[in-house]
Amino acid sequence: GGESSSGGASSNSGGASSQEKDGRIKYANNIYVFKEGKLKVALKDEDAINGVYLINRNSKEGLVTVENITNEFVTNAKVSLYFRDKKVKIQNRWEGGKPICKFVIYTNRNEVYAIEQADLNSKIYETDKLYLTDDILNAAEEEIRKDILKAFNICKESGVDLLQCGNRLYQRTPKEWKKFIEEYGESEYIKNINIEVEVEFGKQI
Numbered sequence: 625g626g627e628s629s630s631g632g633a634s635s636n637s638g639g640a641s642s643q644e645k646d647g648r649i650k651y652a653n654n655i656y657v658f659k660e661g662k663l664k665v666a667l668k669d670e671d672a673i674n675g676v677y678l679i680n681r682n683s684k685e686g687l688v689t690v691e692n693i694t695n696e697f698v699t700n701a702k703v704s705l706y707f708r709d710k711k712v713k714i715q716n717r718w719e720g721g722k723p724i725c726k727f728v729i730y731t732n733r734n735e736v737y738a739i740e741q742a743d744l745n746s747k748i749y750e751t752d753k754l755y756l757t758d759d760i761l762n763a764a765e766e767e768i769r770k771d772i773l774k775a776f777n778i779c780k781e782s783g784v785d786l787l788q789c790g791n792r793l794y795q796r797t798p799k800e801w802k803k804f805i806e807e808y809g810e811s812e813y814i815k816n817i818n819i820e821v822e823v824e825f826g827k828q829i
Contacts, residue, residue, distance in 0.1 A: 657784050664782045672778055675771030679727060679787060679821075681712045687737065688771070690763035697755070699743040705756070705764045707731035709826070716793060718800050721807070725789040725819045729768065732826035736760075756828045765823040772821050785814040793817075 655676055657665040667673055678686050689704045709732035717724050734756055779786035790813060794801045808816050 657779055657782075657786060659782075659784050664784045665779050667775060667778065669774065669778070671771045672775040675768075675773070675775035676786070678710075678729065678768055679712060679772045679775070684708060684710050686710050686731065686768075688764050688767050690760065690767050693760055693763065695757050695759055697744070697757075698739060701743075702738075702740040703760055704737040704739075705760065706735055706737035707825070708733040714792060716796055718797065721800075721804065722816050722818070723789065723793050723797075723800070723804065725787065725792065725817065727772070727787070727819060727821050729821070729823045730826065731823065733829045734825055734827065735829050756825070761825050764825075768823050769821040773819070776819055780814050780817075783811060783814060785817075787819065789817050789819070790814065 653673065655667040655673055656663055657667065667676065674688070677683050678688070685706070685708050687704060687706050689702060691702045693701045693703050709730075711730040713728045713730070715726040715728065717726070736756065776786055785791075790801075793804075804816070805813060
C-alpha cells in the first residue's frame with residue numbers, strides 16, 4: 625500500500641506550538657523530513673517552514689505576511705495577518721490517471737497583526753482597526769499557497785511525500801491507486817502527484 629513510502633517531519637524545537645508572550649508564532653525552527661527512517665530533507669527556508677505549519681492539520685493558528693499593500697488606508701505597506709481556528713480539509717481527484725490532492729484551508733478570527741513600512745492615510749485613524757480588504761486577503765491567499773507549494777515541491781524533488789497524499793489516496797481510492805503505483809512505482813510515485821491550495825477566510829476580529 626501507500627503507507628510505506630510516506631514521509632514524516634519533525635522540528636528541532638517547539639515548532640508551531642512555541643509562542644512568544646504576545647502570541648506571535650515563531651517559524652524559525654528547521655524541519656527535518658524522514659522517509660523510511662532516513663533523513664531525506666532539511667527544510668531551512670523560512671517560507672517553506674511556514675508552509676509546513678500552515679498545512680499542518682494539528683496546528684490551529686497561522687501567520688502570513690504580505691508586502692506592497694496599497695488601499696484606502698495604507699500605501700506600500702507590509703501587513704501581517706494572524707488567524708486562529710484553522711482547519712484543513714483534503715479533496716482528491718484523478719485526471720489522466722494521475723492524482724491531484726486539493727487542500728482547502730479555513731481560517732477564522734482573523735486580524736491584522738502588524739503594519740510596517742507604511743504611509744498611512746488619515747482614514748486609518750477613523751477606525752480602530754485596518755479592515756481586511758480584498759487586496760490583503762488575495763495577497764495572503766497567494767502567499768499561503770506559495771509557501772505550502774514550496775515546502776511540498778522541495779520534498780517532492782527528494783522523493784518524499786511530505787503531506788502524505790499517498791496514504792490518503794490508497795485509503796480513499798484503492799483501485800485508482802493500485803493502477804497508479806503499478807505504473808510509477810512505490811519509490812517514485814510522489815513525483816507524479818500534484819497539489820492545489822485554496823484558502824477561505826472567515827471573520828475578522
